[in-house]
Amino acid sequence: MNLFVPSFETDQHEEVERKTETHSDGGVWTFKGNKAAKEAASVSMKGILATLIDNCSKNINKTILPLGHGDPSVYPCFHTSVEAENAVVESLRSGAANSYAPGVGILPARRAVANYLNRDLPHKMKSDDIFMTVGCCQGIETMIHVLSNPKANILLPSLVYPLYHSHAIHSLVEIRKYDLLPDQDWEIDLKAVEAIADGNTIAMVITNPHNPCGNVYTYDHLKKVAEMARKLGLMVISDEVYNQTIYGDNPFVPMGIFASISPVVTLGSISKGWLVPGWRIGWIAMNDPSNVFKTTGVVESIKEHLDISPDPSTILQFALPNILEKTEKDFFENNNSILSQNVDFAFDALKDIHCLICPKKPESCTYLLTKLDLSLLEDITGDVDFCMKLAREENLVLLPGEVLGMKNWVRFSIGVERSMLEDAFVRLKGFFARHIKTQVT
């Protein structure tokens, strides 16, 4: 039996019944798909993961292990909190959440997000500093869209959630990459940022905690980011969607702490922390004690953009205060403890797979990122080839780093059932033994 991988299910019957027809009167249709979307989507993970799943062998007696996918919520051990479920049921039953919501989101939801984030911030945000979005994804889309202009460029880390890429391409914003330093706890190469920023740089994106590197930045490092942003006049967009998924020793520091040095846009959602990415609710938060985003017109643009975009369901918005306030600490601690044990196991098991090296043990998020040492392998040309052959021979799917902008790296999901992880490493060992270089040249 194969594991349930929702994004790849199609209804075979429907597809068979549909016939492709040309224009019935011999004319031509005046419309066609847009090339920009095709290019933007080509960097998406969904595309490559679908190809890898297709590449798995139906005739070998092994379940498909989808460790390239990053959604722990499909596994029974990662179930959302009962308080969150109750909040949604109550919201639904109340009858108070059946209407349209304003573009920026309903006040109770915005107030609840402000309170939730303010717990860790010296400069308190108000409800009006918060905008509700359809998951963090819409926060990304909104920010890139409202900041774009014909000459614009955006600074993205070399490893970044692919949607930043896609929306920058779609909005014709030039992408400039800065490096993360694997040997320095994946810190940002700040000199590189200075070198690539200019007067047309609309923003610098940071991800903290970092998916997929699994690090959290220190207070000192983030302070340097803020100081540099001030010097260069840059907007910092901090993607903190994983702020609840932390199991290492480094504490999480929200970028908003440094808002008095340089204003910060924080993006977040409940998708990862509450294990409910299908609920589609998130936020854009303005940590802006000096009203910079107001005077530069950014706030107005965001409101206008959200007025003409789809909103998160009112049912979820209405439930959000209870979701954020009532979920017990234990819930997060329990999830993080499972993840921490999985990381310990995988990090240890990697010692037998010499072609995959993890430079830093993750302390957050749900991934293990490894560097592929091709010199040890006989007939593997790169990360995509490695993952393709692994899928075909072992029905094990890992994500090639190339989709994330890191050629010859490979990403494991560790937010899975422990037994899957154990099975994966048995298969990897077999694969490595078959492909290891026999002669030293």
Ligand SMILES: *Cc1c(COP(=O)(O)O)cnc(C)c1O
């Ligand atoms: C998952 C993820 C997102 C998208 O979050 P949603 O709330 O599911 O839209 C954004 N950024 C990063 C870094 C992510 O890992």
